[in-house]
Amino acid sequence: MDQEYFDRLAQAVVDGEADAAVQLVNDGLGKGVDPIDAVERGLARGIMKVGEDFGAGEVFLPELIMAADVMKKATSILDEKIKASGTPRTTLGKIVIGTVKGDIHDIGKSVVAAVLQANGYDVEDIGIDVAVDGFIQSVKQNNADVLGMSTLLTLPLQVMGEVIAAMKEAGLRDRVKIIVGGCPVTQEFAEEIGADAVGFDAADAVKKVGKLLGRS
């Protein structure tokens, strides 16, 4: 597919056109477009543009919500394709992933979960607005090898540190690797709170998790 296709996908998000986006996604999949490309080169560019304009006060919350709805509808089709694209094999490890308390952004976290799953990991996506105890319980119940936390907001960043402290208190920290991600998360912040790695996008998360588990 040419650049124009990805530009049209991005524009459908900017315009809040859910039907057009879903149609474009299905057309693209029918023509062999890589679902990760459809997210990263198309839809994500559109939502980033809306996010920038929202930050600059040029668009308002209702438009942001409409664009997010388009994004969610289109990515949910692609997430399923991404998950199904992995060759079935013995799992490379169990990962619990969620968005921390105070934050309801779930699109990026869900893309990361789908891409990890497609790459051979067994992923338990525990959703959004997850409190410290929710992460701890899920890590225990799933006997997780890796805990992944996401946030796009500045204030909930501190919850990531609280989860890591609670992991230590519960005696889980030594056997569970921790990766954090989302736009406000930097390498310095990850080190400061004692995470093992930061993922800057879905492909980077796969690379870093592989490294943490000694798979690459």
Ligand code: B1M
């Ligand atoms: Co909100 N929002 N939003 N929002 N929103 C941002 C994050 C913001 C930067 C927009 C802006 O002002 N420019 C801003 C945050 C400012 C800040 O705190 N620094 C913001 C705000 C302020 C808010 C509200 C507070 C607005 C309000 O109510 N006044 C509110 C928050 C409510 C709450 O959570 N308590 C809010 C609400 C919403 C919507 C509901 C409308 C919607 C979310 C819908 C949904 O998720 N179902 C929304 C959206 C869509 C955005 C933007 C525009 C786009 C986010 C997105 O989906 N990106 C966003 C602007 C931006 O990010 N630049 C914005 C696409 C996605 C594929 O990328 O999520 O970054 P991303 O994920 C990437 C990487 O970050 C990374 O990999 C992913 C795939 O490449 N990654 C990981 C993410 N998690 C990872 C975890 C890992 C590894 C990698 O390991 C575990």
